[in-house]
Structures are given as C-alpha cells and as structure tokens.
Amino acid sequence: MIETMFSALYAMLTSPYMMGLMLLAVAIGLVVGVTPGIGGRLSIALAIPFVFGMETIPGAVFLLTMHAVNGTSGQISSIMFGVPGDGDDAATTIDGYPMAKKGEAGRALGASVTASGVGGVIGAIVFAVMIPVLEPVVLAFSPAEFFLLALLGITFIAFLAGREQIFKGLIVGLFGMMLATVGMDPYTGTPRFAGNFLFLWDGMSLITAILALFAIPEMIALAVKGGSISAVPVATAKYSYRELFQGVMEVPRHWWLALRTSIIGAVVGMIPGLGSSAAAWFCYGHAIQTSKTPERFGKGAVEGVIAPETGSNAREGGALLPTLFFGIPASSGMAVLMGAFLILGIQPGPSMITDRLDLVWTLIWALVVGNLIAVTFLLFIMRWAVLLTFVNGAVLVPYIVVMAVIGAYVSEGQWQNLVILVVLSAIGYGLLRFNWPRAPFVIGIVLGKIAEESLHKALELWGLKFFTRPLSLVLISLIVTTIGIAVYQNLRPRVTAQQPPVSR
Amino acid sequence: MYRLSTRLLSAFGLIAAATTLAHAQSSADYFKGKTITYIVATSAGGGYDLYGRLISEYMQRYLPGSTFVVRNLPGAGHLVGTNTIFASRADGLTIGTFNTGLLYNQLVGLPGVKFDLTTMSWIGKATTEPRVIVVSQQSPIKSFADLRASKAPLNFATSGVGSANYVETTVLTSALKLPVKILTGYNGNDDQLAMRRGEVVGTMGSRSSFDQFVRNGYGRYIAQVGGKDADTPQLRDLVKEPLAQSLIALVQSQGDIARLTAGPPGIPQPALDALREAYRRALEDKELQEKAAKLERPVEPAYGEEVRKAIVAALTQPPETVALLAQALQKK
Structure with missing residues (x-):
C-alpha cells in the first residue's frame, strides 16, 4: 500500500511527459474556470477527442487535473468584479467583492487561491482516508437525509442575512425557492410556471439567475457611482506581492476553519445527489455560524472567502470516490469524467482498489500536485490581474457586462435566458440599491430544488415515518440547534447596533 | 407520328438522363464548402453527444469539402433540440440526433411536441438499445416469475412522468398487472x-446503462426486450397477454431505432441521398467501429428508408394501445 503510494508519486514527478501534461491541463482548466458559464463539464466533453489513443494513466491524470483546478480560477472574477462563474463561486462573491471594493482584492485573491489549493489537497487526503468507509457513508444518505440536509442549509439563511435583516433575508430566500419551483414537475409531468416556454422546463437557469442578481447589479452600481471598483486609489493601496502574501497567510491563520470546511466539502461532494453548489454554501454557512463575529460577514470578512473556496475544491476529491468505486458519478462534471475514463479503459467499480491501486494513487497525487501547480501559477500572475480593480469603471463595465451576457447565453445556449437576465437584473439592482441581502437567494434556488425533490421521494418511500430514521434524527437535532443559535443571537442585547446595514 | 413520338421520348430520355447526371454531380458537390450543423438534443458529454460527435466526424470525411459542427441544444427532455431540427430549413445543412422515446410523446400528443416524426428526413440509426428489467442483488427477486408472484408491491425507480422510461414502466406494469x-x-x-x-427494488432502462452496475455485482437482469443477449430471457417469452405482447413490440421497436440521425421534412432527394450515403459509409468505417467498441458503445446501424419505415410503423398503433399510453401518462 505505502509502496504503491509513493511509487505512484515518484513515477509522476520524474516523468517530464506527465508533468508537461499536467501543466497543460492546469492551464486549460484555469482558463475554462475563469470564463463564466463554461463549466468543467464542457471542458472535459471537448477534450474527449484528444484523449483517444492516449494511455490510461496520462489520459486520466490530464482530465482529472483539468477538472479539479477549474474551481481555483472561478473565484477570480467573483472577487474582482462580483461576477460569479457558477453557483459555488457566488458564495465567494459575498465577501470577496466587498474586499475588492475596499482595495483589498490582492489579499482576497491570495487567501482564496491558497484556500482552493489547501481544499484540493485536503480533499485528496479525505479521498484516501475515506476509501474503506465509503460504502456505509454514501449509502447512509437517502432522500430523507437529502431533504433534511437541504433544510439545514436553508436555515443558514438566518445567519447569512444578519440580525438586522432576518425578515428581508427570509423574503429573498423564499423568492429563490419560488424560482426553484419553475420547470417540469417530475411527479405530475406538467410544466409549472413554465407554460409553453420549453427553455424553462428544466428549471430556471442557475447561472443566469446568479449573474443577474450579483454581477449586473454591481456593474450598474459601479457605473452610477463612477470611479473604480476599489474605493481606495491605487497609490495608497498595496497591490504588490506583499498583499497577496498577506492573503496567503490568512489561510494558516484560520487553519482550523480551513480544515473543517475542507472536510465538509469533501464529504458533501462524496454524496451523489446533493448538487455541486451545495458544498460551498454549507461551508460558507458553517463559517458564519461558528464565527465569534458573524456581523463582519458580507462586508469583506476573509473567512467568508476561505470557507467556500476550500469547500468547493475539496469537493472534487470527495466526488471522485463514488465515481471511481461505485461507477456512480457524484456530479454532472464527474459523470462526463467517468465517460472519459471508460474511453481510457478504466472500469469504475469496487475492484479498482484491488486491481488498479497504482491508478488510484496516481489520481490522488494528481489532485494534490495539480492544485499546487495551479496555486503557484495563479499567485504569480495575480499581481497584475489585481490592478484591474483600480481601473475606471467606465472602461471596465462594458467588458464585464458583455462577459456576463455571454455567460448567461452559453451556459444553456438559449437566447431566452437573456430576457430572464434583464428581468432578474432589475430585481437584483433593486435589492442592492435598498440594502437587501442577496445571498439567501442563491441558497433558496440551489437548495429549494433538492429539498422539494427529496421530500417528495422520502414521503413516497416511507410516508411521515422518514423523520424517525436514525440519521434523520441527528440532522433534525442539528437543524433545531441552528435555529436555536439564530434565535439566541437575535435576542442577545445588541452590541453592534450602531453599525449601518451593509449590503451582502 | 410514331417516329416523332419516339424521338420526343428519346429526347426526353436524354434530358432526363442529363438531369440525373447533373443531380448526381451536384449532390456530390452540393456539400462542398458547406457547413452542416449536427444538433445533439442533450448537453455535451452524454451518450447522444458521443454518438453525435463520432458520426459527424466520419460523415464529414465522406462528404468531401464539408464541415460538420456539433451543436448541443439540451432542454425539456430532448424536445428543444428536436423541435429545432424539425423547424430548420430543409436544405440538408441541419441534421441531428435525439431520443427515440419522443415517439411516445407524439403518439399521445403530449405538450411541447412541435414535430411529426413520420415526415422527418431519416438518415439512419447507429445502434439497438435493448431494454432490461434490472433488480438489485440484495432483493429476494431472482427472476421475472418472482416479480410477478410478489405479494407486497415493489418499488421501481423512474426518472419523471412523461419520460420514455416512465412510460415504458407504466404501460408494462399495467398491462401485466x-x-x-x-x-x-x-x-x-x-x-x-x-x-x-x-429503497427501490428495480428499474427499467437501456441495457447499456446497467452493464457496469451488473458486472460489479450490484444487480441482475430478469427480463429483456429486444437484443440478442443470451444471459437474459426475452420478456415476450415470459408473458402471454396479447395486449402486453403488442406493447412489448412497441417498446422493442423503440429500442431498435436507437441513436438516430434525422433532418427536417422535405430535404431535396439528391441532398438526402448524399447524406444517407455518407452516413452509411461512416458507420461502415472500421475506424469508427473500433472507436465505438473502445467506448463500449455498440454499433448496429440501419439506414435511410428502413429507419423511416420503422418509425412510421411504430407510430401506427391501434387505438387501444394509444389509449393505454395516454392513461398511463395521466394516472398521476
């Protein structure tokens, strides 16, 4: 076991061919990740013709690395411009973009990139550690638990919204859940709130909704305000490597949080059916819930950047587990990856651990090394990227709006989503203008769908008895505790009441 | 008079021959320098995408001078892509692939159908997807007889009301009680x-989706519709009810025309012939077959008219079958 473990690493690091492939994969993965609307899923699908004829291990390492570092660059536009590339990047936007506004884009990026790397590496470790207990853990989560987990996530809205804004938070969260009900209802076979608009039958486009609620309103606000994204002029701001390095050091300073959120991310990723954006939001909610100063979140708290980024990269390690050993992909990206693995002659299944242990370890190391290369590379070039936040908005806004519009279109290839983008952008700008929180919206739209579908299934399977399953009881007690903490924090004498409400 | 008419006839004959020649010439040249859009009605990465990309790569090879572009147009269970193919201009420059299960939608007249499969320009189908009833290894059900004899109702998973897999499970369940x-x-x-x-005992689906599951020892096949696999009994041999037999035949015809390629109605015959010919040569290409085999994607092609006739036959169902399908879809 140990011998295979290190011989796999040695074989990878000493082969110029493998390292060259990994560098290429990291570069492609980062470029794809930085463009909103194009997920890792598409990049693998497009790479499939190129891995034809490649040998098994190099081909698998190439694809996995490309997929794994995708999330590492996704946060760049979230932090610098408030333009999230997908559902989990939206969590990073909430604290990352306010940091950029304060002239701390460098620190935020340093922290988020490092956090991604750390998350990816810990995710790989969790992968290795979890192999023996994979089966009981994954099989313990049934629709009943999915429903309760989603409910737990929804209760985080209480923390996200902050104490002054709990009702506004609930309203926005419910609005998100309302949009999650749009689409073809699998239980009746009738379209809900979708009529004859076929593009709505699969539900509201998540990426369009997120771009409309976050990216476009921020750009309108920037255009109205004038000046640059960073409120601090370039001369006084520290945009050098030093600031990036300060950001990097934030991760070891919050090592305990980073460790916990990485593990949460990896475990959530391991369970097929929870959706890929859930991990980042669970981690973000966890960070606020356990923080001694939750009121700092949404205003540029560095923990709010570290938590979702560790979570979303650790997820990849977790998601690889059921994909490789059950042949059941845990996310849509992994489904495509599994298809590509078949081309390379890898047969996912429990026999992987006995027959292809070398490959398993090579993949684990690919996750580790790929993440490290990506972090080094990004930290090196980020110094120049940060300067964009000091550029005048009049120059920047058109480009970013175009980027957001393209993202909304290419994610599903339906022009009608552009209409949705405009309509929801108006609502998004209204929320921003009047200081309503926007984060609960994403929670609502991401978890609302999971909650509804799994509640349906659980009721059909077990009726109301599903509440009494052992794991369900554990989750119910967690939900009750969360609500209890929220109520306590709201009733607690106000210490920071003078602080003006700040948008999230 | 007689001579005149023969002269006229031969003149006509000559003209006719000349035009066919011109046609043949133009159909070979027709696609030169043209871009053909191949619409895949799912997002990138799935089985439809894979077949679509493979087929368009090799069709391009056999239509010299043409460029094939694959366009993924997912949405509403293949409806968005299929409606788009159907409504596109019939110049042979837009073709595509979608789920054959849509023929149920057309039979019953489900909402969202803006196409008529019987009139489409059929180019070919790449394989056969036998349907299987698969049950989990740990369940006490070991055979189809066990399933029928079960006293307690058994949970079966389907994707969603209106999906092909739901329709097939529902009609067979009700016809066989x-x-x-x-x-x-x-x-x-x-x-x-x-x-x-x-939490569920079994499900019904394409055999290729479950081969790995069964090979890993998680489940077993208890009956199959279509295909030639010797390890699983054919459902039609296990049941006697005539109504069930006709439904099994319908399901089988659906599975026989898998991974199809079609264009909008009214593609001019020479262009359609050229497309069909390129499709045939692509599917007969050894290299394509090797690639497909490596991907564990079977190739069992049929071409042009044969596929069109099969589709028309599948859509010509007696009213009681249609009624049963409609009933199945409205039960919820």
Whole structure:
C-alpha cells in the first residue's frame, strides 16, 4: 500500500511527459474556470477527442487535473468584479467583492487561491482516508437525509442575512425557492410556471439567475457611482506581492476553519445527489455560524472567502470516490469524467482498489500536485490581474457586462435566458440599491430544488415515518440547534447596533 | 407520328438522363464548402453527444469539402433540440440526433411536441438499445416469475412522468398487472444508488446503462426486450397477454431505432441521398467501429428508408394501445 503510494508519486514527478501534461491541463482548466458559464463539464466533453489513443494513466491524470483546478480560477472574477462563474463561486462573491471594493482584492485573491489549493489537497487526503468507509457513508444518505440536509442549509439563511435583516433575508430566500419551483414537475409531468416556454422546463437557469442578481447589479452600481471598483486609489493601496502574501497567510491563520470546511466539502461532494453548489454554501454557512463575529460577514470578512473556496475544491476529491468505486458519478462534471475514463479503459467499480491501486494513487497525487501547480501559477500572475480593480469603471463595465451576457447565453445556449437576465437584473439592482441581502437567494434556488425533490421521494418511500430514521434524527437535532443559535443571537442585547446595514 | 413520338421520348430520355447526371454531380458537390450543423438534443458529454460527435466526424470525411459542427441544444427532455431540427430549413445543412422515446410523446400528443416524426428526413440509426428489467442483488427477486408472484408491491425507480422510461414502466406494469409501485424523480444514475440503498427494488432502462452496475455485482437482469443477449430471457417469452405482447413490440421497436440521425421534412432527394450515403459509409468505417467498441458503445446501424419505415410503423398503433399510453401518462 505505502509502496504503491509513493511509487505512484515518484513515477509522476520524474516523468517530464506527465508533468508537461499536467501543466497543460492546469492551464486549460484555469482558463475554462475563469470564463463564466463554461463549466468543467464542457471542458472535459471537448477534450474527449484528444484523449483517444492516449494511455490510461496520462489520459486520466490530464482530465482529472483539468477538472479539479477549474474551481481555483472561478473565484477570480467573483472577487474582482462580483461576477460569479457558477453557483459555488457566488458564495465567494459575498465577501470577496466587498474586499475588492475596499482595495483589498490582492489579499482576497491570495487567501482564496491558497484556500482552493489547501481544499484540493485536503480533499485528496479525505479521498484516501475515506476509501474503506465509503460504502456505509454514501449509502447512509437517502432522500430523507437529502431533504433534511437541504433544510439545514436553508436555515443558514438566518445567519447569512444578519440580525438586522432576518425578515428581508427570509423574503429573498423564499423568492429563490419560488424560482426553484419553475420547470417540469417530475411527479405530475406538467410544466409549472413554465407554460409553453420549453427553455424553462428544466428549471430556471442557475447561472443566469446568479449573474443577474450579483454581477449586473454591481456593474450598474459601479457605473452610477463612477470611479473604480476599489474605493481606495491605487497609490495608497498595496497591490504588490506583499498583499497577496498577506492573503496567503490568512489561510494558516484560520487553519482550523480551513480544515473543517475542507472536510465538509469533501464529504458533501462524496454524496451523489446533493448538487455541486451545495458544498460551498454549507461551508460558507458553517463559517458564519461558528464565527465569534458573524456581523463582519458580507462586508469583506476573509473567512467568508476561505470557507467556500476550500469547500468547493475539496469537493472534487470527495466526488471522485463514488465515481471511481461505485461507477456512480457524484456530479454532472464527474459523470462526463467517468465517460472519459471508460474511453481510457478504466472500469469504475469496487475492484479498482484491488486491481488498479497504482491508478488510484496516481489520481490522488494528481489532485494534490495539480492544485499546487495551479496555486503557484495563479499567485504569480495575480499581481497584475489585481490592478484591474483600480481601473475606471467606465472602461471596465462594458467588458464585464458583455462577459456576463455571454455567460448567461452559453451556459444553456438559449437566447431566452437573456430576457430572464434583464428581468432578474432589475430585481437584483433593486435589492442592492435598498440594502437587501442577496445571498439567501442563491441558497433558496440551489437548495429549494433538492429539498422539494427529496421530500417528495422520502414521503413516497416511507410516508411521515422518514423523520424517525436514525440519521434523520441527528440532522433534525442539528437543524433545531441552528435555529436555536439564530434565535439566541437575535435576542442577545445588541452590541453592534450602531453599525449601518451593509449590503451582502 | 410514331417516329416523332419516339424521338420526343428519346429526347426526353436524354434530358432526363442529363438531369440525373447533373443531380448526381451536384449532390456530390452540393456539400462542398458547406457547413452542416449536427444538433445533439442533450448537453455535451452524454451518450447522444458521443454518438453525435463520432458520426459527424466520419460523415464529414465522406462528404468531401464539408464541415460538420456539433451543436448541443439540451432542454425539456430532448424536445428543444428536436423541435429545432424539425423547424430548420430543409436544405440538408441541419441534421441531428435525439431520443427515440419522443415517439411516445407524439403518439399521445403530449405538450411541447412541435414535430411529426413520420415526415422527418431519416438518415439512419447507429445502434439497438435493448431494454432490461434490472433488480438489485440484495432483493429476494431472482427472476421475472418472482416479480410477478410478489405479494407486497415493489418499488421501481423512474426518472419523471412523461419520460420514455416512465412510460415504458407504466404501460408494462399495467398491462401485466405487475405488483410494482412506480416512484419518480430518479435522474441519471440515481436509480442505481437507490437500488444499492435498498429503497427501490428495480428499474427499467437501456441495457447499456446497467452493464457496469451488473458486472460489479450490484444487480441482475430478469427480463429483456429486444437484443440478442443470451444471459437474459426475452420478456415476450415470459408473458402471454396479447395486449402486453403488442406493447412489448412497441417498446422493442423503440429500442431498435436507437441513436438516430434525422433532418427536417422535405430535404431535396439528391441532398438526402448524399447524406444517407455518407452516413452509411461512416458507420461502415472500421475506424469508427473500433472507436465505438473502445467506448463500449455498440454499433448496429440501419439506414435511410428502413429507419423511416420503422418509425412510421411504430407510430401506427391501434387505438387501444394509444389509449393505454395516454392513461398511463395521466394516472398521476
């Protein structure tokens, strides 16, 4: 076991061919990740013709690395411009973009990139550690638990919204859940709130909704305000490597949080059916819930950047587990990856651990090394990227709006989503203008769908008895505790009441 | 008079011959320098995408001078892509692939159908997807007889009301009066995980989707519709009811025309012939077959008219079958 473990690493690091492939994969993965609307899923699908004829291990390492570092660059536009590339990047936007506004884009990026790397590496470790207990853990989560987990996530809205804004938070969260009900209802076979608009039958486009609620309103606000994204002029701001390095050091300073959120991310990723954006939001909610100063979140708290980024990269390690050993992909990206693995002659299944242990370890190391290369590379070039936040908005806004519009279109290839983008952008700008929180919206739209579908299934399977399953009881007690903490924090004498409400 | 008419006739004959020649010439040249859009009605990465990309790569090779572009147009269970193919200009420059299961939607007249499969320009189909009834390994059900004899209702997973897999499970369940409770909302590989967790006993689907699951020892096949696999009995040999037989035949005809390629109605014959010929040569190409074999994607092609006739036959169902389908879809 140990011998295979290190011989796999040695074989990878000493082969110029493998390292060259990994560098290429990291570069492609980062470029794809930085463009909103194009997920890792598409990049693998497009790479499939190129891995034809490649040998098994190099081909698998190439694809996995490309997929794994995708999330590492996704946060760049979230932090610098408030333009999230997908559902989990939206969590990073909430604290990352306010940091950029304060002239701390460098620190935020340093922290988020490092956090991604750390998350990816810990995710790989969790992968290795979890192999023996994979089966009981994954099989313990049934629709009943999915429903309760989603409910737990929804209760985080209480923390996200902050104490002054709990009702506004609930309203926005419910609005998100309302949009999650749009689409073809699998239980009746009738379209809900979708009529004859076929593009709505699969539900509201998540990426369009997120771009409309976050990216476009921020750009309108920037255009109205004038000046640059960073409120601090370039001369006084520290945009050098030093600031990036300060950001990097934030991760070891919050090592305990980073460790916990990485593990949460990896475990959530391991369970097929929870959706890929859930991990980042669970981690973000966890960070606020356990923080001694939750009121700092949404205003540029560095923990709010570290938590979702560790979570979303650790997820990849977790998601690889059921994909490789059950042949059941845990996310849509992994489904495509599994298809590509078949081309390379890898047969996912429990026999992987006995027959292809070398490959398993090579993949684990690919996750580790790929993440490290990506972090080094990004930290090196980020110094120049940060300067964009000091550029005048009049120059920047058109480009970013175009980027957001393209993202909304290419994610599903339906022009009608552009209409949705405009309509929801108006609502998004209204929320921003009047200081309503926007984060609960994403929670609502991401978890609302999971909650509804799994509640349906659980009721059909077990009726109301599903509440009494052992794991369900554990989750119910967690939900009750969360609500209890929220109520306590709201009733607690106000210490920071003078602080003006700040948008999230 | 007689001579005149023969002269006239031969003149006509000559002209006719000349035009056919010109046609043949132009059909070979027709696609030179043209871009052909191949629409895949799912997002990138799935089985339809894979077949679509493979076929368009090799069709391009056999239509010299043409460029094939694959366009993924997912949405509403293949409806968006299929409606788009149907409504596109019939110049042979837009073709594509979608789920054959849409013929159920057309038969019953489900909402969202803006196409008529019988009039489409059929180019070919790449393979056969036999349907299987698969049950989890840990369940006490070992055979189809066990399933029929079960006293308690057994949970079966399907994707969603209106999906081909739901339709097939529902009509066969009601025609055979199987003790099966149909659950919906299991998309993608959810059904396999649900079988492993034990919350459902089985499901019905394409054999290729479950081969790996069964090979890993998580489940077993108890009956099959279509295909030639010797390890599983054919469902039609296990049941006697005539109505069930006709439904099994319908399901089988659906599975026989898998991974199809078609264009909008009214593609001019020379262009359609050229497309069909390129499709045939692509599917007969050894290199394509090797690639498909490596991907564990079977190739069992049929071409042009044969596919069109099969589609028309599948859509010509007696009213009682249609009624049963409609009933199945409205039960919920």
